[in-house]
Amino acid sequence: MIPDLRENIFAISTAPGTGAVAILRLSGTESHQKVFGIFRSKNLREKPDHAQMYYGEIFEGEEIVDRVLSVFFHAPKSYTGENMTEIHCHGSAYILDRIMQLLVNAGFRAAEPGEFSMRAFLNGKMDLLQAEAVNDLVLSQDKGSHKMAMKQMRGHFSKRLSELRKELIDLTALFELELDFAEEDVEFANRDKMLSNVISLKEEVDKLAESFKLGNVLKHGIPVAIIGEPNVGKSTLLNKLLGEERAIVSEIPGTTRDSIEDTIHLGQHSFRFIDTAGLRESRDAIESIGVQRSYEKASQSHLILLLFDATEKNGDLIKAKIEDFKINIKNFEQKKIILVFNKTDLMVEAPSGLKEILEYDCVFISAKRNENLEELKQHLLNNTIGNDPGQDIVVSNVRHYEALKASSKALEQSAEHIRMQLPNDLTASHLREVLHHIGNLTGEISNEEILSSIFGNFCIGK
Numbered sequence: 001m002i003p004d005l006r007e008n009i010f011a012i013s014t015a016p017g018t019g020a021v022a023i024l025r026l027s028g029t030e031s032h033q034k035v036f037g038i039f040r041s042k043n044l045r046e047k048p049d050h051a052q053m054y055y056g057e058i059f060e061g062e063e064i065v066d067r068v069l070s071v072f073f074h075a076p077k078s079y080t081g082e083n084m085t086e087i088h089c090h091g092s093a094y095i096l097d098r099i100m101q102l103l104v105n106a107g108f109r110a111a112e113p114g115e116f117s118m119r120a121f122l123n124g125k126m127d128l129l130q131a132e133a134v135n136d137l138v139l140s141q142d143k144g145s146h147k148m149a150m151k152q153m154r155g156h157f158s159k160r161l162s163e164l165r166k167e168l169i170d171l172t173a174l175f176e177l178e179l180d181f182a183e184e185d186v187e188f189a190n191r192d193k194m195l196s197n198v199i200s201l202k203e204e205v206d207k208l209a210e211s212f213k214l215g216n217v218l219k220h221g222i223p224v225a226i227i228g229e230p231n232v233g234k235s236t237l238l239n240k241l242l243g244e245e246r247a248i249v250s251e252i253p254g255t256t257r258d259s260i261e262d263t264i265h266l267g268q269h270s271f272r273f274i275d276t277a278g279l280r281e282s283r284d285a286i287e288s289i290g291v292q293r294s295y296e297k298a299s300q301s302h303l304i305l306l307l308f309d310a311t312e313k314n315g316d317l318i319k320a321k322i323e324d325f326k327i328n329i330k331n332f333e334q335k336k337i338i339l340v341f342n343k344t345d346l347m348v349e350a351p352s353g354l355k356e357i358l359e360y361d362c363v364f365i366s367a368k369r370n371e372n373l374e375e376l377k378q379h380l381l382n383n384t385i386g387n388d389p390g391q392d393i394v395v396s397n398v399r400h401y402e403a404l405k406a407s408s409k410a411l412e413q414s415a416e417h418i419r420m421q422l423p424n425d426l427t428a429s430h431l432r433e434v435l436h437h438i439g440n441l442t443g444e445i446s447n448e449e450i451l452s453s454i455f456g457n458f459c460i461g462k
């Protein structure tokens with residue numbers, strides 16, 4: 001449900017916990033007036049200057065609660081498009097509680113997650129894509145995700161979609177115009193030309209949808225599965241890479257049952273490491289599910305670390321295991337594979353007869369002793385996709401991907417209708433469907449349910 005937008009709202013916009021300073025954001029038509037009831041400043045006149053910082057005090061009765069800085073923004077020149085205030089107070093949970101209590105007494109209510117951005121969208125300050133990008137920007141962790149969010153927020157994607165929309169409207173209009181003159185059998189546009197227009201629109205939409213593969217990886221971190229037989233040291237390696245005891249390590253084979261994921265930043269990239277259950281035939285039903293899951297995780301990953309015990313002297317066994325992985329991991333040939341030989345501290349001689357595996361990247365490490373992990377990290381970096389999205393627009397949101405896929409399908413159907421010379425109204429209805437999907441993306445067409453689900457995932461205070 002959409003919250004009541006006529007109400008005046010507040011939220012703490014800084015992260016939870018004690019900090020030197022915390023910022024409260026307030027928005028709503030009467031928000032300035034209401035703040036004057038609890039904030040006093042020598043310099044504050046009847047109407048505060050726009051975006052001017054005022055030094056003053058928050059009062060409860062005659063008691064000073066805190067010395068603060070307040071900034072006032074006048075509608076429509078604010079983030080939400082409404083009158084807004086920011087109160088910069090000291091970051092004590094006690095002070096924040098007291099100020100929030102005062103705000104509630106003054107008639108404010110706590111903002112819903114994303115409500116500031118929802119108000120910004122509804123007040124026409126930004127479209128839906130830009131509002132979503134604001135949240136992505138808040139959540140961005142590295143150069144790739146930051147750059148994508150920044151571009152989307154600045155309207156690159158919106159602009160491209162509005163160009164697409166215009167082309168679609170023109171095309172639909174041509175079909176509909178012919179419909180009006182159906183009895184006279186007039187043809188306003190060359191059918192081949194129209195077909196090629198629809199096809200090129202579809203190509204453009206497909207290109208955007210295709211970019212989701214990269215966008216998703218950049219947003220959530222490059223997935224790296226750590227795969228191998230039980231006891232080779234997968235969980236030890238995960239823990240060392242993360243710098244914390246995230247997974248249980250033991251000398252008992254089959255310790256890890258379910259996959260464990262966590263992200264680290266290396267260079268300008270985020271890597272999402274996935275420790276998996278050791279691969280072996282097992283009569284234990286739960287362990288078998290774990291093994292199946294390991295293969296699934298590997299199949300979904302961009303990079304795979306195939307871990308071996310470096311004390312294994314028989315090269316043929318290692319080659320046989322690689323063949324096994326090839327069969328069980330989907331799209332193995334398209335994955336970046338790094339062979340990692342662990343436990344070099346125990347290694348007396350290198351495995352024999354491994355010439356055939358030289359096509360793979362190989363690293364020898366001792367996870368337990370932290371040896372050669374820097375080299376492994378370098379191999380990881382060498383095997384990453386460029387984190388600088390080459391093309392201008394990269395789609396990183398499932399909602400956008402689904403809308404683009406649906407648009408592509410409808411475009412394909414209209415192309416098919418033109419090819420088969422079916423009646424114009426059918427073709428036009430598919431083109432209108434595409435317009436509907438694109439309208440949903442930018443928010444030109446929206447409903448309560450969509451808005452609630454989008455903004456409900458935002459941070460409080462944004």
Ligand SMILES: Nc1nc2c(ncn2[C@@H]2O[C@H](COP(=O)(O)OP(=O)(O)OP(=O)(O)O)[C@@H](O)[C@H]2O)c(=O)[nH]1
Pocket residue numbers: 228229230231232233234235236237248249250251252253254255256257276277278279342343344345346365366367368369
């Ligand atoms: N000597 C030595 N022992 C290691 C090294 N890495 C891991 N180990 C030991 O090997 C054993 C198994 O380690 P784990 O990390 O639990 O192995 P795993 O691959 O996760 O095993 P499963 O979860 O059973 O599949 C533990 O006793 C570790 O201390 C290493 O580099 N050198």
Ligand SMILES: [Mg+2]
Pocket residue numbers: 234235236247248249255256275276278
């Ligand atoms: Mg393990």
